[in-house]
Amino acid sequence: MCLGAGVGLFASLMLAADTLKLARNPNKALGCDVNSVLSCSTVAESWQAEIIKFGGLSFPNAFFGICFYAVFVTVAVVGACNVRLPRWFPIATWWGGLAAISYAYWLMSQSMFVIKALCPWCMTMMFATTVMFMALSHATVTVQKIPRRHRKGLCTYYRMRYDLMVDIVWIFAIIALIFVKEGAAIFS
Template sequence: MPPSRSDVAPAAEPVSDDEQADRADGHEASARPSRAVVVALALSSAFGLIASFTLLLEKIRGLQDPAYRPSCSLNPVVSCGSVMNSEQAGVFGFPNPMIGVAAFGALVAIALALVAGARFARWYWWGMLAGTTFGLVFVHWLITQSLYEINALCPYCMVVWVCTVTAFLAVVSHLIRTSPARLPGWVRGLPGWAMVIGVIWVVAVAGLIAERFWYYWQTLV
């Protein structure tokens, strides 16, 4: 009597030599990220590193010369000097731009590796999610401090804000797209809305800035 269809085991999917080595080590590599994720990580990390490094240079020049006026101090509202000299600018005991240089520098290295075709274990992507989530929370705390405590804006800081959110959305998009678990359809569809979510976030923050400093903006009209 021939075996029933339910008794026949499904054929195993072919596994490459690299994947077999990864699984033998207990570190199965995640799927390659999409081109959009790689581009988002590369651009956000590059611009974030440039902005953070520039801020660090401005901070060093300010320490060397107390009378130094930062290049991004343009008016009473757009004033990097006010932000850099605040307590919030060194909340961990050292200048915040040092965190940005280290974090975005690491992301630049990761983005370059991805461009070269590297594949990272899934736990590595979860580590990236932890790092970008910390950055996301820290950035939003800094946004509230800039708007409602320091009462000044730093253009380079705002570049860092956008880059941090972009990197976070890129990492989340990759983890959702490559998740082995069965996720609800609306969750699976989130990566396709990542750019829209980012734009909405930028518009929301821009609205908060416009409302907070409207007393000054209207004097320029």
């Protein structure tokens, strides 16, 4: 979980820096603009890149990613230190991780099917969030003993490492989807 959150934090920082570069120089290509399909600028200029608006201001998603991943790095370190936490904390953390992965996949679907451009930093964050959520789910069940119902089936699922197999198949399925949808254009 710490590794996934750390990679996501780094990608968020890089994307935030690119967002600031783009704000300062709107017509300048970014370093992560490889071609028409792999283009941070195209994604950053879409409305999906700044869905939070408050008081006439819009806030880039990358800034929220910095906060989110920093919190999850902290939670992973606390978990690694075997700090005893109240039961509500791991439940809230899991729900937060579920919200994060849902948001990451919504953004990825918007990139692929609506914006029709892929941001390398955004894809890195989506994969990092996927790995982080998978590790978080594993720890929630095996370490925190949550949920209390269906324990036997879930414990067997994790003890037999079925989760690892599902995780690997899931990640390869996403990669395959990206290459099926945009494969030829990625390498052009």
